Amino acid sequence: MRRSSAIYRRKRRAFAGFLFCSLSGVTVFVLLPFLDVIKRSLTTAVTGDFIGGVNYRRVFENQAFRLAVQNTLRFTGVCIPLLVILGLAVALPLSRLRETELIKSLYLFPLALPTATVVIVWRMFFYAADFESLVVSYIWRNLGYTVVLWVAGIKGIPGEILEAARVDGAGRLQSLLRVELPNLKGSFYTIVVLSFLNSFKIYREAYLVAGSYPKQEIYLLQHLFNNWFVNLELDKLAAAAVCVGGVLFVGIMLLQYFWDRER
Amino acid sequence: MKGKHLVEICIKLLFIMMGIVICMPVFFVITGSVMGSYDLEECLAPVFREGQGFVTWKLIPDYPTIEHYGKLLFQTPQFFVLFWNSMRMTGLILAGQLLVGVPAAWAFAVYQVRGSRLLFGLYIVLMLMPFQVTMLSSYLVLSRLSLLNTQLAVILPAVFSTFPIFLTYGGFRELPAELFEAARIDGAGELYIFLRIGLPLGKGGMLSAFVLGFLEYWNMLEQPLAFLEDQALWPLSLYLPQISWTQAGFAFCASVIMLLPAVFVFIIGQDYLEQGIVYAGLKG
Numbered sequence: 001m002r003r004s005s006a007i008y009r010r011k012r013r014a015f016a017g018f019l020f021c022s023l024s025g026v027t028v029f030v031l032l033p034f035l036d037v038i039k040r041s042l043t044t045a046v047t048g049d050f051i052g053g054v055n056y057r058r059v060f061e062n063q064a065f066r067l068a069v070q071n072t073l074r075f076t077g078v079c080i081p082l083l084v085i086l087g088l089a090v091a092l093p094l095s096r097l098r099e100t101e102l103i104k105s106l107y108l109f110p111l112a113l114p115t116a117t118v119v120i121v122w123r124m125f126f127y128a129a130d131f132e133s134l135v136v137s138y139i140w141r142n143l144g145y146t147v148v149l150w151v152a153g154i155k156g157i158p159g160e161i162l163e164a165a166r167v168d169g170a171g172r173l174q175s176l177l178r179v180e181l182p183n184l185k186g187s188f189y190t191i192v193v194l195s196f197l198n199s200f201k202i203y204r205e206a207y208l209v210a211g212s213y214p215k216q217e218i219y220l221l222q223h224l225f226n227n228w229f230v231n232l233e234l235d236k237l238a239a240a241a242v243c244v245g246g247v248l249f250v251g252i253m254l255l256q257y258f259w260d261r262e263r
Numbered sequence: 264m265k266g267k268h269l270v271e272i273c274i275k276l277l278f279i280m281m282g283i284v285i286c287m288p289v290f291f292v293i294t295g296s297v298m299g300s301y302d303l304e305e306c307l308a309p310v311f312r313e314g315q316g317f318v319t320w321k322l323i324p325d326y327p328t329i330e331h332y333g334k335l336l337f338q339t340p341q342f343f344v345l346f347w348n349s350m351r352m353t354g355l356i357l358a359g360q361l362l363v364g365v366p367a368a369w370a371f372a373v374y375q376v377r378g379s380r381l382l383f384g385l386y387i388v389l390m391l392m393p394f395q396v397t398m399l400s401s402y403l404v405l406s407r408l409s410l411l412n413t414q415l416a417v418i419l420p421a422v423f424s425t426f427p428i429f430l431t432y433g434g435f436r437e438l439p440a441e442l443f444e445a446a447r448i449d450g451a452g453e454l455y456i457f458l459r460i461g462l463p464l465g466k467g468g469m470l471s472a473f474v475l476g477f478l479e480y481w482n483m484l485e486q487p488l489a490f491l492e493d494q495a496l497w498p499l500s501l502y503l504p505q506i507s508w509t510q511a512g513f514a515f516c517a518s519v520i521m522l523l524p525a526v527f528v529f530i531i532g533q534d535y536l537e538q539g540i541v542y543a544g545l546k547g
Contacts, residue, residue, distance in 0.1 A: 008376070014453035015374035019382070022367035025423035030389060033400035040399075093274055103275070105533060106282025112529035113289065114482040116503035117518035120295075121288040124307065124320075140285065145540045152541045193391065194543060200393035204484045208504040222485075225395040229402070229489060237399050245396040252388050 034245075041238035055239035065240065068224040071217065075131070076199050079138050083195050084188070086139065087146030092176075094147065095154040104151075108144035115204040122209055129210040131217045137205050142198055146191055153187030154180065189259050291320060292522065295515035296331060298324040303511045331512035335520070342517060349498040350524075352414055352487075353480040357473060359422030365469060368428045369457055372435035373443060386425040394485045405490060416490040421480065427472035433542025434468015435461060471539025474532035481525050 041055050059065050090107070094100055110118075122137060157180060165179045203222035206214060212227055213219070221244065228237040295303065306319055335342055371383050401420045402411075410416045438461070446456050462469075487501050494502070499521050506514040529536065 010453070011374045012376045015370045015376050015379060017453075018366040018370035018374075018457070021363045022423065022425075022428065023382070025363060026386075026389065026425070029404055029420050029423050030397060030400060033404045034397070036403050037400050090278075094278060097271060097275055097278075100278075103278045103282055104537065106279065106286055108533075108536065109282075109286050109289075109529065111536075112478050112525045114500055114521055114525055115484065116482070116500045117292055117522050118288045119504050120514055120518055121291045124291070143285070148537055148540050190543070197391055197393070200395065203395075204482070207484065207488075222393075222395050225398060226485075226489070229398060234399065241396050241399050245392060248392060248396065249388060252391055256384065256387070 037238045037241055040235060041242045043235070045233075045235035055235045056243070059236050059239045059243065062236070064219070064224055064227075067216065068219055068221045071131075071219055072221040075134065075138075075202065075218075075220065076196065079135055079199055079202075080192060080195050082135070083139055083142055083146055084191055087143060087150050087191065090143070090147045091150030091154060095151045100151075104144070104148060107147050110141045111144050113141075115208060119205065119208040122205065129206070129214055129218065133209075134202055134206055134218055138199065138202050142195060146195065149187055149191050149194070150184070153184045157183045185262055186259075189255065189262075193255065289522070292515055292518045294321065294324060295511065296519045297327040297329060298512065298515075299326055299328045299330065300512055302326065303515075307508060307511055331516040335513060335516045339513075342520075344495065345497060345499045345502050346520070348414070348496060349481060349500065349521075352417055352483075352498055353477060355414075355418050356421045356480050357476050359418065360424065360427045360472070360476060361469070363422055364425075364427045364472070365431055365462075366457070368431035368468070369435055369461055369465075371428070372432050372438075373440075373461070386428060390425040390429055398485075398489055402489070411490055412492050412496070414491070414496055417483070417486045421483075421486065427476055430472040430475065430539050430542045431465070431468040433539075434465045434471065437467075438464050467535065467538055468542055470532065470535040471542055474528060474536045475539045475543075477528045477532075478525055478536075481528075 042052060043050050094103065097103075118137075122133070161179055161183070162175060165175045170178065200222060203220060203226075206218055206220060206223070207226075210218065212223060212230070214223065225237065225240065228234075228240070298306070302324055306321070371379060371386075397420075401416075405411050405416045405420075410419065442460060442464075443456050446460060451459075482500055483498065484500055487496075487498055491497055491501075499517070503514065503517055503521060506517065508514075
């Protein structure tokens with residue numbers, strides 16, 4: 001089908017015009033330099049000679065990198081399921097109440113508090129700066145929007161479906177498991193993606209409470225990246241950025257694939 | 264029926280109590296800011312002794328004082344420099360995002376042309392990449408443009424962040440396409456449709472992006488930590504935690520002042536914040 005009608009051409013021109021600024025900025029500040037990073041990950045830091053996968057091998061053999069990957073995986077592996085389930089546990093009863101604005105505000109409030117100002121309180125109570133305190137402060141900050149998203153999802157389920165289930169004789173639990181939860185898959189994906197995005201920001205708390213070299217158990221990928229950056233170990237940093245970026249890219253693609261299939 | 268009502272009130276009270284516990288840290292900070300130095304030293308003694316015993320804290324201090332506020336406001340001009348740094352960087356980033364991001368969001372929301380889905384997918388991927396992955400790329404560009412150790416090094420990359428585009432997009436998507444078709448039939452140009460129909464009706468998404476953006480950049484840490492060496496250029500978010508415990512009263516006051524703009528934006532922008540969170544969850 002040829003879509004060269006005047007209207008289509010006009011839309012294409014408008015699309016390009018409106019996107020121009022943003023796309024050139026993204027190209028200059030993100031895309032082109034990332035190609036440079038890929039190139040650097042394959043060359044030596046000083047002379048720029050091509051050395052293939054040597055940088056990658058050095059990264060994978062690096063003890064600190066292994067520790068950081070392990071800790072980051074452990075942190076996200078503990079926090080995201082915990083946050084998703086806690087959020088749902090709060091949202092289910094909350095969505096059945098009326099006039100919940102105040103409650104939602106109280107739960108969202110931590111999102112508004114700058115890390116720098118709560119760190120002073122964290123340092124009073126969590127001077128241990130261990131794994132558990134990071135988990136607590138992550139849940140504390142992120143619970144609010146998780147609840148809001150779950151509530152929005154639950155309220156978005158058409159009443160007729162629930163009504164139909166009740167007419168068919170489904171109990172509370174049955175209706176929850178068979179009707180509500182399957183209808184909340186979209187919210188679930190969203191919450192997982194956003195909590196993952198925000199899990200990287202736990203570095204703020206970790207760094208402000210314990211600095212660049214905290215206890216081993218909370219030495220995260222973010223610490224490692226920052227320390228390599230400060231020490232100008234740019235070849236290793238490039239290889240690590242390509243690896244982490246690549247893994248995330250594949251993860252996001254898989255998620256989008258499942259998401260689209262769901263619809 | 265009456266019993267059900269009572270149960271509802273009880274559940275509500277329980278939720279509110281939990282909410283107040285969640286908001287506790289703010290009360291601690293406020294209390295700390297009006298405690299005298301002697302009181303503070305007594306309360307914080309366990310912190311000085313490196314974790315022996317527990318911090319005791321009172322919600323209402325015995326002898327409230329505003330001495331630390333006085334010291335902060337009248338004897339430390341450096342504080343205002345940093346406060347202003349935070350304000351300026353946050354303001355410029357948000358203004359830039361508005362100029363660059365709103366038209367881009369409009370492009371994605373209104374024009375479905377070949378390649379637009381693919382580009383939108385790319386923008387989503389970029390939105391989800393953490394700072395650490397793009398840190399080196401940003402560094403390479405910024406050093407080539409000799410912007411390192413200037414506030415532009417923090418501002419420019421943030422202006423082209425794709426996150427606000429996503430939120431604004433959510434607002435524009437809610438508008439019915441027939442509206443634009445009708446305007447086109449009446450002979451309106453695309454720019455006119457954007458300025459006269461899109462902007463006024465799609466405000467919600469933009470305001471959401473503004474509220475979430477303010478809270479994010481007022482709190483930024485990674486970017487200035489990586490790209491600003493000179494402490495005089497730092498935002499408050501990076502400087503505050505450096506104040507040592509020996510100046511605890513000062514630190515608490517500074518924290519309260521830093522809280523104020525964020526709490527202000529949170530309160531006036533509450534509806535948009537909630538809306539924004541839901542927009543962030545919408546997908547194409």
